[in-house]
Amino acid sequence: MTKEDVKQIVLDIIAEIAPDEELSDIKPEVRLREQLDLDSMDFLDIVMELRKQHGIEVPEDDYPELASLDSCADYLLPKFEAKASA
Amino acid sequence: MERDPAKRIVITGLGLTSPNGNTLSEYRANLLAGKARVQRIPMRYMGEVNAGVCDYDPMKYQKRKEVRNGTRAGSIAIYCSREAVADSGLDWDGIDKARVGVYIGTTEHGNVETENEVYNISQFDYDTKYWTHHHNPRTVANNPAGEVTMNMGIHGPHYTIGAACAAGNAGLIQGAQMLLLGEVDYALAGGVSESIHTFGIFAGFKSQGALGDHEDPNMASRPFDKSRNGIVVSEGGAVYVLERLSDAQARGANIICEIVGWNINSDATDAVLPNPERQAQCMRAAIKRAGLTPQDIDIVSTHATATPAGDIQEVKAVREVFANCPTTYVNNTKSFIGHAMGAAGALELAGNLPSFNDNQVHPTINVTELDPECAVENLVLNEPKLVERVDTILNNSFGMLGINSALIVKRFVD
Numbered sequence: 001m002t003k004e005d006v007k008q009i010v011l012d013i014i015a016e017i018a019p020d021e022e023l024s025d026i027k028p029e030v031r032l033r034e035q036l037d038l039d040s041m042d043f044l045d046i047v048m049e050l051r052k053q054h055g056i057e058v059p060e061d062d063y064p065e066l067a068s069l070d071s072c073a074d075y076l077l078p079k080f081e082a083k084a085s086a
Numbered sequence: 087m088e089r090d091p092a093k094r095i096v097i098t099g100l101g102l103t104s105p106n107g108n109t110l111s112e113y114r115a116n117l118l119a120g121k122a123r124v125q126r127i128p129m130r131y132m133g134e135v136n137a138g139v140c141d142y143d144p145m146k147y148q149k150r151k152e153v154r155n156g157t158r159a160g161s162i163a164i165y166c167s168r169e170a171v172a173d174s175g176l177d178w179d180g181i182d183k184a185r186v187g188v189y190i191g192t193t194e195h196g197n198v199e200t201e202n203e204v205y206n207i208s209q210f211d212y213d214t215k216y217w218t219h220h221h222n223p224r225t226v227a228n229n230p231a232g233e234v235t236m237n238m239g240i241h242g243p244h245y246t247i248g249a250a251c252a253a254g255n256a257g258l259i260q261g262a263q264m265l266l267l268g269e270v271d272y273a274l275a276g277g278v279s280e281s282i283h284t285f286g287i288f289a290g291f292k293s294q295g296a297l298g299d300h301e302d303p304n305m306a307s308r309p310f311d312k313s314r315n316g317i318v319v320s321e322g323g324a325v326y327v328l329e330r331l332s333d334a335q336a337r338g339a340n341i342i343c344e345i346v347g348w349n350i351n352s353d354a355t356d357a358v359l360p361n362p363e364r365q366a367q368c369m370r371a372a373i374k375r376a377g378l379t380p381q382d383i384d385i386v387s388t389h390a391t392a393t394p395a396g397d398i399q400e401v402k403a404v405r406e407v408f409a410n411c412p413t414t415y416v417n418n419t420k421s422f423i424g425h426a427m428g429a430a431g432a433l434e435l436a437g438n439l440p441s442f443n444d445n446q447v448h449p450t451i452n453v454t455e456l457d458p459e460c461a462v463e464n465l466v467l468n469e470p471k472l473v474e475r476v477d478t479i480l481n482n483s484f485g486m487l488g489i490n491s492a493l494i495v496k497r498f499v500d
Contacts, residue, residue, distance in 0.1 A: 017151070017154070018151055019150035019151060019154065020149045020150050020151050037151075041155070041219060041220065044219045045219075048216070048218065048219070051215070051216065052210070052216060
């Protein structure tokens with residue numbers, strides 16, 4: 001698994017929970033909330049879908065790690081890798 | 087004596103979605119043509135059930151995320167409210183949204199969303215960490231009205247009126263009362279139902295022996311028929327724009343009709359079995375408040391839900407109040423669309439309003455053999471009745487825990 005794979009997983013979740021948003025030109029280094037109409041409930045949806053679909057837990061203290069696609073990839077890749085090797 | 091226009095409440099707009107129509111004209115055409123629309127749908131844990139399903143387009147007024155995060159009741163309330171405002175000709179962008187109130191009747195709210203979440207966590211060994219954070223905003227009792235305010239940018243009061251199946255009338259009555267009190271200048275009032283999405287309503291009626299069935303779904307709801315065997319649950323909604331007459335006239339509004347009388351009372355006898363004595367009292371009190379007599383009522387829109395006991399009870403009440411009323415006609419809408427629960431009263435009133443213009447009384451259908459115990463003078467069966475003139479409509483809506491409501495509307499005369 002690569003960071004690009006993780007970004008795609010996050011984008012797929014966002015496409016599901018924020019279906020009105022245009023996701024084709026998201027800048028990975030820019031905060032998601034600056035590019036998309038996402039509120040705190042939407043971020044909780046991202047956390048829930050990571051849990052439901054991938055068995056990945058994001059503790060509340062770590063929510064800021066999900067700010068951008070790049071930070072999501074940095075933070076989530078080790079979790080996906082740990083899960084794959086478990 | 088001339089009545090103060092600031093103390094008279096008129097209907098100036100209407101939006102609806104019904105299993106057999108998403109506009110008043112479509113709905114009315116089907117009521118006159120005898121076209122029911124009930125279908126078999128899959129129901130969690132139960133197999134197939136008969137239900138009235140609406141096919142309005144939620145995307146007409148909502149974003150996809152709003153539909154995903156909100157409730158069906160909220161979506162129906164938004165559709166109906168937006169349609170009502172469009173129908174009213176109000177300069178929506180020009181009015182003070184703090185002076186708009188939203189009063190939506192519901193039979194129940196939260197069952198659908200709670201059942202869905204229990205089912206959801208059942209897929210995760212009942213681990214509650216998979217329970218959605220959307221649960222509470224979806225299930226708070228004000229949800230359908232609150233979704234309307236968020237969608238339409240309304241800053242006045244909003245709440246739902248929980249009144250079992252009398253809720254549609256109760257929503258309208260609440261709106262009228264708030265206008266009379268001067269709390270608001272515009273009321274979006276009516277009722278909604280999302281009840282076909284909860285198995286519990288169906289299973290509850292089935293356990294009660296009150297769930298209607300027939301090999302032809304469109305025959306499943308048949309009030310007054312000798313073989314009737316219960317309720318067909320439906321979704322739907324009807325929301326009205328109400329204003330004080332003085333305001334409506336000042337803006338040159340098209341006035342659909344005037345709300346002239348109402349009453350809500352309580353049986354205090356049984357949780358489910360209706361009480362004809364109190365129903366009759368309710369109708370009489372509404373007629374008295376309107377300054378009318380039973381002979382003045384042209385159409386009685388009955389609540390009858392096609393349960394074996396309930397229809398007989400209501401007919402007893404109607405016979406008593408409207409004895410010696412040769413020009414009072416009686417009909418029912420549930421034979422077409424089933425029981426739209428919290429929307430029923432508001433939707434059933436809506437289907438009769440065009441009678442002011444076309445002088446036709448829509449029938450109740452699906453009566454193959456009239457139950458003699460449900461026979462009442464001038465019951466309009468299976469075919470519409472052309473009458474000389476319709477000036478007043480009394481709309482009955484009753485519910486569990488013994489809540490009765492009657493609402494009277496009148497052709498508008500300045």
